[in-house]
Amino acid sequence: MENVDDKGGDAATAPETFRLKDTATATAMTTSVLADSICEESAAQPSPSTQLQTHPKTPESTNVVVRCLKKLDYVPARCQWDPESPPSFGWGLCLLFTLAGMFTVSNLYYNHPILNVLAKEFDVSYETASQVPTLMQAGYALGLTGLAPLADIVRRRPLTLTLVFVTAAVWLGLCLTRSFIAFRILSFLVAITTVTPQLMLPLVAELAPVKRRAMMISVIFGGIFMGLLFARIISGIVTEYTSFRTIYFVALGIQYLLFVLLFFLLPDYPSVNPEGISYFRMLYSMVHIAMRQPLLVQMSIIGFFMNAAYVGYWTTLTFLLSSPPFNLNTLDIGLFALIGMPPFFINPHLIHHLTKYLHTSYAYIIGLMIAMIGIFIGTFVGTFSLAGPIVMGILIDMGLILSQTGCRTRLVTIEPKARNRVNTIFMVSSFSGMLMGTSVCNKLYATGGWHYSGYAGIAFIVAALVIGLARGPHEMHWVGYRGGWGMYSSLDKREPEVTGAATAASDEEKAVKSA
Numbered sequence: 001m002e003n004v005d006d007k008g009g010d011a012a013t014a015p016e017t018f019r020l021k022d023t024a025t026a027t028a029m030t031t032s033v034l035a036d037s038i039c040e041e042s043a044a045q046p047s048p049s050t051q052l053q054t055h056p057k058t059p060e061s062t063n064v065v066v067r068c069l070k071k072l073d074y075v076p077a078r079c080q081w082d083p084e085s086p087p088s089f090g091w092g093l094c095l096l097f098t099l100a101g102m103f104t105v106s107n108l109y110y111n112h113p114i115l116n117v118l119a120k121e122f123d124v125s126y127e128t129a130s131q132v133p134t135l136m137q138a139g140y141a142l143g144l145t146g147l148a149p150l151a152d153i154v155r156r157r158p159l160t161l162t163l164v165f166v167t168a169a170v171w172l173g174l175c176l177t178r179s180f181i182a183f184r185i186l187s188f189l190v191a192i193t194t195v196t197p198q199l200m201l202p203l204v205a206e207l208a209p210v211k212r213r214a215m216m217i218s219v220i221f222g223g224i225f226m227g228l229l230f231a232r233i234i235s236g237i238v239t240e241y242t243s244f245r246t247i248y249f250v251a252l253g254i255q256y257l258l259f260v261l262l263f264f265l266l267p268d269y270p271s272v273n274p275e276g277i278s279y280f281r282m283l284y285s286m287v288h289i290a291m292r293q294p295l296l297v298q299m300s301i302i303g304f305f306m307n308a309a310y311v312g313y314w315t316t317l318t319f320l321l322s323s324p325p326f327n328l329n330t331l332d333i334g335l336f337a338l339i340g341m342p343p344f345f346i347n348p349h350l351i352h353h354l355t356k357y358l359h360t361s362y363a364y365i366i367g368l369m370i371a372m373i374g375i376f377i378g379t380f381v382g383t384f385s386l387a388g389p390i391v392m393g394i395l396i397d398m399g400l401i402l403s404q405t406g407c408r409t410r411l412v413t414i415e416p417k418a419r420n421r422v423n424t425i426f427m428v429s430s431f432s433g434m435l436m437g438t439s440v441c442n443k444l445y446a447t448g449g450w451h452y453s454g455y456a457g458i459a460f461i462v463a464a465l466v467i468g469l470a471r472g473p474h475e476m477h478w479v480g481y482r483g484g485w486g487m488y489s490s491l492d493k494r495e496p497e498v499t500g501a502a503t504a505a506s507d508e509e510k511a512v513k514s515a
Helices: 033-045 060-073 093-106 112-121 131-146 146-154 156-176 180-192 195-209 208-243 244-265 281-294 294-321 330-355 361-381 387-411 417-449 450-469 488-492 501-514
Strands: 002-003 011-015
Touching: 093 131, 093 156, 093 180, 093 195, 093 208, 093 244, 093 281, 112 131, 112 208, 112 244, 112 294, 131 146, 131 180, 131 417, 146 195, 146 281, 146 417, 156 180, 156 195, 156 244, 195 208, 195 387, 195 501, 208 244, 208 387, 208 488, 244 281, 244 488, 281 294, 281 417, 294 330, 294 361, 294 387, 294 417, 294 450, 330 361, 330 387, 361 387, 361 450, 387 417
Parallel strands: none
Antiparallel strands: 002 011
């Protein structure tokens, strides 16, 4: 603080001006600076003209906030960053990231198998109850757009811990509220901060050994996928015997347990842009990244349609299984999610061998074809036999993991200094597809039943295949097959995106500086 005399000779206390190294807008995320600011503000002496109006002591609530912020920014010795001996990214950290992705993304899906229970609990229709997953997907997309890109300009550890802590705090409201309006609002808000998994995947792309990168990405994405299954299974089982609020309290405890694990085990990785970029320039730069990267646009559109088909299946499945001729209870519906277990164990090995011998673009083409076969079988068999939705579930889950891993592995080759922004663009597109798939398939199911929602899924996969085949694996431009079909992985060295990555990054820096 610095005292300055005004014209009348009275001394006034001028606030200290802070300049963040990472970015001006990341003040809320850089918790240590915020904590020090609060402490200094509370310790400052008021001017004589305002002394009677200012309380001499800092309120207890402010002290609590200060202590919490300082605790969040504390880094245990084993997690501190040493540039001369950085922590190697092995299977231990991969497991931590997998658990973080699994238990965080579960928050979005606890409601899926119990939509009929929520409808009865809050005395609303099925269609109204289905607004909850729609709002959560919309909130998640908003969090991806507004919060996830911050990982490109601030330290990842305090950002991750803050998001997990805030998510758990808001989740408590979902456990207690009796109003469906409040339940929907809180569901939307908690989804905004549930973006921790999307901070993990770019870190893997940055830190994982090249030879194991595709497999590690598949494992972590498989963990995220297991979060979907875990939420559906445990939610259905617990709700069958107790109130739906029980599973929400269980989820609350899991969030705080996850916070403790991350606090003591997550390394304090430095920012990838230590020179700093302002928050709004960072957001604006994503437009330029998308305009100059045809590969990113192609992968994002594929992700949009694939996720629309995937979530359309799982959200309408609850209504199919709880209606005639099946009439399954919430326990059986929850256990139905076990059909997604085989892809979790099969896909990491499958993607490892596919990318070892074939170009990564063929991973998502094969994944889309597998999903197409599953939707065809499920759509026409699912109305009279459980075999239909079972086969559909296994194949669409396997197709999703294959296609998503293939897309992400290709995106690693572009924009090395903006991987979180690249991931944000891809995931916003994917979850926009989930939002559309949830809304469209629910309305079509209400109109024409299971067949209508299945037709929509087929249309989504066909659109994804058209986009995937419109651009060759070695094509530099927006459409075409320049460079050939290139099926084998040895041709990955000729990827135009790899050779152009450094140039793209430097172009981005120039664009930011000129802005």
